[in-house]
Amino acid sequence: MADNVNQPPHYNQSGIECIDAIQAATGDGFEYYLQGNILKYMWRYRYKNKTEDLKKAQWYLNKLIEVKDDSQSILDFGD
16 A cells, blocks of 8 residues: 555656655755645645645654754754
């Protein structure tokens, strides 16, 4: 059964995850992209996919935390 939250098969073509391509294409704007998706899934969860949308919001929040932790590690390493 497909995992539509953590690894939707339709977001992986030729071994490239869509989220990785978006991150590469948006650079510094990637954090705003993640924030927008968190908001979108929180906004609609009651009306569309219920718990699945909450899990998607959580996935994007976890990704944002990962990005922030990674950027902080780079800054800390430079000190």
